[in-house]
Amino acid sequence: MLFSLAKVEFKKTFTFYILLFLFFIFWNFFSLLSFFLFKNLENFLKVYQEKLSINIFISSEPSNKTISSLISEIQTLPFVKKVEVVPPLKLLENWKKDLPPEVFSLFREEEILKNFPYLIRIYLSSPEHFLYFQEQFVLVSKVFKDITYENSKFNNILNFLFFFKKIFWGLALTWFIFYLVFLLLLNFFINSLMNKNIKIFILLGGSFIRLSLIRIILFIITMGLSFIISWFIYSYFIENLLLIFSFLKVYPNIKDVHHLLYFLIYLFFIIILFPTLIILFLNFWMNEN
Amino acid sequence: MSFIRLEKINKIYPPYFRALVNINLEIEKGDFLLITGPTGAGKTTLLKLIYREEKPSHGEIFIKNKPYSKIKEKEFRKLRQRWGIIFQDGKLFEDLSVYENIKLSLVLAEKKMRDMKHRIYEFLERFNLLLKINKKIKELSGGEQQKVGVIRAILKDPEFLIADEPTGNLDPMSIYEIINILKELHQKGTTIVLATHDPTILNLKIGKLITLEKGELIEGCYFL
Numbered sequence: 047m048l049f050s051l052a053k054v055e056f057k058k059t060f061t062f063y064i065l066l067f068l069f070f071i072f073w074n075f076f077s078l079l080s081f082f083l084f085k086n087l088e089n090f091l092k093v094y095q096e097k098l099s100i101n102i103f104i105s106s107e108p109s110n111k112t113i114s115s116l117i118s119e120i121q122t123l124p125f126v127k128k129v130e131v132v133p134p135l136k137l138l139e140n141w142k143k144d145l146p147p148e149v150f151s152l153f154r155e156e157e158i159l160k161n162f163p164y165l166i167r168i169y170l171s172s173p174e175h176f177l178y179f180q181e182q183f184v185l186v187s188k189v190f191k192d193i194t195y196e197n198s199k200f201n202n203i204l205n206f207l208f209f210f211k212k213i214f215w216g217l218a219l220t221w222f223i224f225y226l227v228f229l230l231l232l233n234f235f236i237n238s239l240m241n242k243n244i245k246i247f248i249l250l251g252g253s254f255i256r257l258s259l260i261r262i263i264l265f266i267i268t269m270g271l272s273f274i275i276s277w278f279i280y281s282y283f284i285e286n287l288l289l290i291f292s293f294l295k296v297y298p299n300i301k302d303v304h305h306l307l308y309f310l311i312y313l314f315f316i317i318i319l320f321p322t323l324i325i326l327f328l329n330f331w332m333n334e335n
Numbered sequence: 336m337s338f339i340r341l342e343k344i345n346k347i348y349p350p351y352f353r354a355l356v357n358i359n360l361e362i363e364k365g366d367f368l369l370i371t372g373p374t375g376a377g378k379t380t381l382l383k384l385i386y387r388e389e390k391p392s393h394g395e396i397f398i399k400n401k402p403y404s405k406i407k408e409k410e411f412r413k414l415r416q417r418w419g420i421i422f423q424d425g426k427l428f429e430d431l432s433v434y435e436n437i438k439l440s441l442v443l444a445e446k447k448m449r450d451m452k453h454r455i456y457e458f459l460e461r462f463n464l465l466l467k468i469n470k471k472i473k474e475l476s477g478g479e480q481q482k483v484g485v486i487r488a489i490l491k492d493p494e495f496l497i498a499d500e501p502t503g504n505l506d507p508m509s510i511y512e513i514i515n516i517l518k519e520l521h522q523k524g525t526t527i528v529l530a531t532h533d534p535t536i537l538n539l540k541i542g543k544l545i546t547l548e549k550g551e552l553i554e555g556c557y558f559l
Contacts, residue, residue, distance in 0.1 A: 047435070047442045050435045051428070051431075054428065054430040058430070162391075213472065243428055245426075246427070246428060247419065249386070249437070250415065250420075250440050250443050251412050251413070251416030251418075251444060252413075255410055293379055335406045
């Protein structure tokens with residue numbers, strides 16, 4: 047019997063269901079795409095972060111004792127994972143390609159080496175500890191003279207990482223609120239359009255739960271179909287994107303059990319749980335309260 | 336103990352239209368109460384308050400001594416499932432067929448369709464609607480819609496029947512049929528409250544008659 051009522055509701059509010067169908071294709075596609083981009087960027091940053099170091103140059107010719115005491119001082123600082131010393135000779139070898147050839151025509155290698163600094167590379171356990179490390183290092187640097195501290199690259203990437211993370215979660219929350227508000231408004235309009243039928247249903251002794259059941263089924267079917275289409279569009283898009291950027295990873299990779307599990311939870315929440323709660327809440331508030 | 340009791344009921348529609356003024360009324364179990372009065376006297380409003388489509392501005396309605404204000408919607412839903420209501424404006428699902436409208440009401444009243452099917456056909460036959468069983472309500476005439484509303488209410492075998500102008504758009508044969516059915520139901524013990532100004536029903540002189548005028552209750556009289 048509820049099927050007849052669902053049929054009537056679907057016929058009368060067809061435009062709204064079309065709207066829901068199109069909205070969910072768009073919403074789900076961009077949700078998946080932003081998740082894909084976020085995870086890939088996170089991966090990229092994770093790989094890059096391993097190679098990131100804080101570089102300290104000691105310009106005057108230090109004694110071995112000075113270097114070893116500086117290293118041991120640095121190693122006592124929190125979050126220091128590894129310290130690496132690059133002597134001037136090795137540094138010159140590394141930088142040879144980048145130095146202008148005029149330098150070698152004007153100066154002999156020994157002369158260049160004299161002016162070449164010692165490089166101390168410091169690797170932190172995580173870039174997030176950088177700011178804290180910086181504060182601590184100021185105290186150490188006061189004891190040792192002629193220390194030049196290079197941090198621009200590190201700082202920029204770090205700032206970007208934090209900024210992006212903050213922005214991403216903010217955007218994700220706004221995106222989710224957009225979805226909730228859309229569902230709420232859509233239900234409100236459908237209820238207004240079906241007002242006469244809803245009133246008759248209630249006066250005949252029908253409950254708001256039975257009434258909601260019709261809508262819940264229609265919503266799940268519409269959003270389910272919409273999801274299938276948006277999934278195909280997303281897969282096609284990602285497939286093509288991977289042809290260009292082959293280093294990117296597929297998210298969610300449904301062949302992976304963990305990914306599949308999280309993905310199914312996402313689907314349950316987005317297609318079943320949230321629409322159900324919104325429909326029940328609105329029907330209770332409009333008809334039972 | 337009265338079945339339904341109305342105490343000092345007032346209904347005011349904004350800004351200041353007094354649809355009902357200080358109504359005191361008792362309906363006993365098994366009563367047949369006729370409410371009459373000119374158009375706009377407040378008959379429909381009174382019935383709407385009884386089946387709680389609307390709430391009174393002042394006063395209280397009691398069912399078996401329990402005030403309506405203390406009855407939750409969930410509890411009242413159970414009552415409505417056992418009651419039959421014939422609405423003045425039909426209140427039928429226009430896009431559903433005659434059969435679907437009747438069936439939906441019976442399903443909500445938790446009646447077993449297996450037992451009800453032949454009764455639906457029997458009643459549709461009595462009201463000359465059998466051939467229109469699969470027609471949508473919006474394809475029927477006003478009188479035919481009225482008949483579907485009546486059938487929908489009485490097929491539930493309600494313990495309490497509220498009827499608002501059930502014979503409004505009907506032909507004499509159908510009015511006669513409805514009167515017979517109402518008598519049958521009354522004999523079975525159904526409490527009936529019927530608002531009408533149809534002389535055919537009023538001349539039957541059954542039950543208790545009360546008159547409303549400009550929202551006020553004029554002294555009633557008993558026919559029994």
